[in-house]
Amino acid sequence: MADPYHNNAYHHQQQGGGGGDAYGTYGEGGGQDGYAYQGDYPAQEEDAASDATEGHDEEDQMYEGEYQGIPHPDEVKAAQRVARAKSKTTASAVSELEELSEQYEDIMQDCGHGRFQWTLFMVLGLALMADGVECFVVAFVLPSAEKDLCLSNAEKGTLGLTVFLGMMVGAFVWGGLADKVGRRRCLIVALAINCVFAFLSSFAQGYGFFLFFRLFSGIGIGGSVPIVYTYFSEFLQMDKRGEHLSWLCMFWMVGGIYASFTAWGIIPRYGWGFSMGSEFQFHSWRVFVLVAALPAITSLLGLMFMPESPRFLLERVHDTNWRAKGQPEKVFTVTHIKTPKTAEDEFIEIQSATGTAIQRWALRSATLSKLVLKNVASLLSAELRFATLFLAIIWFCMAFSYYGLSVWFPDMIKHLQNEEYEARVKVFHRERVEQFRFNFSLENQFHKEGEYIRDEFISIEIKSVTFEDSLFEDCYFKDIRSSNTVFRNCTIRSTEFINTDLWEDKFINCKLENVSWHENKHGCHLDVSEENDVLIYLVSFLGSLAVLPGNIVSALFMEKVGRVKIIGGSMLVSAGCTFLLFLSFSQAAIIALQCLFCGVSAAAWNGIEVVTVELFPASKRATAFGLLNAMCKLAAILGSSIFASFVGVTRAVPILLSFTALIAGGLVALKLPDTREKILQ
Secondary structure (H helix, E strand, O other): OOOOOOOOOOOOOOOOOOOOOOOOOOOOEEOOEEEEOOOOOOOOOOHHHHHHHHHOOHHHOOOOHHHHHHOOHHHHHHHHHHHHHHHHHHHHOOOOHHHHHHHHHHHHHHHHOOHHHHHHHHHHHHHHHHHHHHHHHHHHHHHHHHHHHOOOOOHHHHHHHHHHHHHHHHHHHHHHHHHHOOOOHHHHHHHHHHHHHHHHHHHOOOHHHHHHHHHHHHHHHHHHHHHHHHHHHHOOOHHHHHHHHHHHHHHHHHHHHHHHHHHHOOOOOOHHOEEEEEEEEHHHHHHHHHHHOOOHHHHHHHOOOOOHHHHHHHHHHHHHHHHHOOOOOOOEEEOOOEOOHHHHHHHHHHHOOOOOOHHHHHHHHHHHHHHHHHHHHHHHOOOOOOHHHHHHHHHHHHHHHHHHHHHHHHHHHHHHHHHHHHHHOOEEOOOEEEOEEEEEEEEEEEEEOOOEEEEEEEEEEEEEEEEEOEEEOOOEEEEEEEEEEEEEEEEEEEEEEEEEOOEEEEEEEEEOOOOOOOOOOHHHHHHHOOOOOOHHHHHHHHHHHHHHHHHHHHHHHHHOHHHHHHHHHHHHHHHHHHHHHHHHHOOHHHHHHHHHHHHHHHHHHHHHHHHHHHHOHHHHHHHHHHHHHHHHHHOOOOOOOHHHHHOOOOOHHHHHHHHHHHHHHHHOOOOOOOOOOOOOO
8 A cells, every 4th residue: 555655655675585576475484684564463253243242252252153164254355465476467557556555455464354343433433423423513503693693694605605715725625735744633633623613613702713713614524524434444444444434424414413402402501601791692602612523623632542544653763763774775574665765755855944933834835835736736636537537526416415405405395485484474454543551462464555543563573574665754653673574764753762673674665753762772693583493403304314225225235236326326216315305395305305314314424424534645645635524515515505596486496406416426326346345556
């Protein structure tokens, strides 16, 4: 497998007499000059049984298939190694890269799959869960935050897109750095940035600061997806890679469920907040922002006890030690791997010879940036360009449809609710009310050409009420709270407003004569509209929960059916689900199709992420994943913006766009190579 730090080839150098280039000592016992890998190390039998039996003393147990003619798993592994060895001898030329990749695969098979992988699975799963939470945070807090921060519709839209913009930048940056600096190190820094800025955003009192902090929070968490899959895949043997990477995908679903439940349980609890005068408000939605950061914090703590990726760790330890002794050409005798001096070595030496700390940092950053960009450009080399292009199309098409419909579904349901609400509006035409005291709330009413003479409106709420071409004369408004209420083309004479939120902006093209306001309420947070419609939590929860069947099916059949068929088939079925939206005219039908779409899409996502890991060598794996994930976020921005603009206008355009994108992506996916038997390079 290619070295993720040096991006160079490996060469074997025999210790002692000859100068052969074959890996002859592998599997032949210890060498006199180093710790050659022992091929006859006592076999571990964790793969012989279910992973749930991990930790049992299996040496004292008889292999249950011995008398059934079933080969022992160790025998199967040995046969696979022999088959690979024969294929190597028949091949005209086997590259050192391929030989090293097989060597690592043999080592991982003998290590088995047990407690370490399951521990890392949980730690990295929490990081993936944090990414899922991040996608929901802004959507859940906006109904409340827009009043605290006095957000306009344009500002709300910008805030939602900024999160995806930050995640897009983060995926590209951290993916590229992970191939040069290390998976674990980059993931720790990325999660730390996410935690710090998420914490600061919960205390931000202004829109500008909140936007800035959420942007950098997104940049931090954007590194989790490309690094998590790359990192975990390098601890998995070939026959378990697809299944366990698919199980890992479930944590994104868990993140959505966690966000839905915590938002539902926290945001409506208005008493959980506090204030310090009128300048500092800490309401319940800010508590939710803090709680949403817990998965990232937990994963960050767990990573402190995890090692670096095996290849990256061993090469860095070897190179650092022997460079310090002035022997950068020293052979890595643990696996008989030699790392020649490359541009990266020069980069380290130049840095240490530079004058000030600032100069060293600037030179290191500039050189590292060049190396990352060079690695990105290498994805378009002859051997990788088709894999990069095909996967870019698949990622973009899938993300465009998935994230676009993820916004369209709840918005469409809310639009249907509003239509039903407006259909029940009470219309009052040319009513005349004189010397009457309104001491009851007014809701969902339309008053046209009415006359209100010497009337009193005291201590009431006015919600979704429109007064049009009406006359108010000698009226008295006191202690009024309103939402979605306007006076249009009305005449207001000799009327007094005391302690209300009815300011002049609520009077559109009105004629105001001798009108006065006293002790009026200030602040956009006075709107009494429903801040926490249970629908937003319920739809998100059901959509996240529907992913579970897709995750389970894809994990169980990833190795049996193959990644390509799962991706192509799932995308084509998802396209069929979107076409059925033409036949849905009720909230229940749309919710049902959303669940079906999310469940089927989950299988496609799992296959896409597994294939992305397997098609690229280690030195470019995180870079490629980061670039493709950044493209995914760009598609999410475009999809959510375009689809949202057609809510209430037409459903044909979003459905046809989604259908076309999924069909195109599914057909391209069928052109991908089958990577089930592919050894990670």
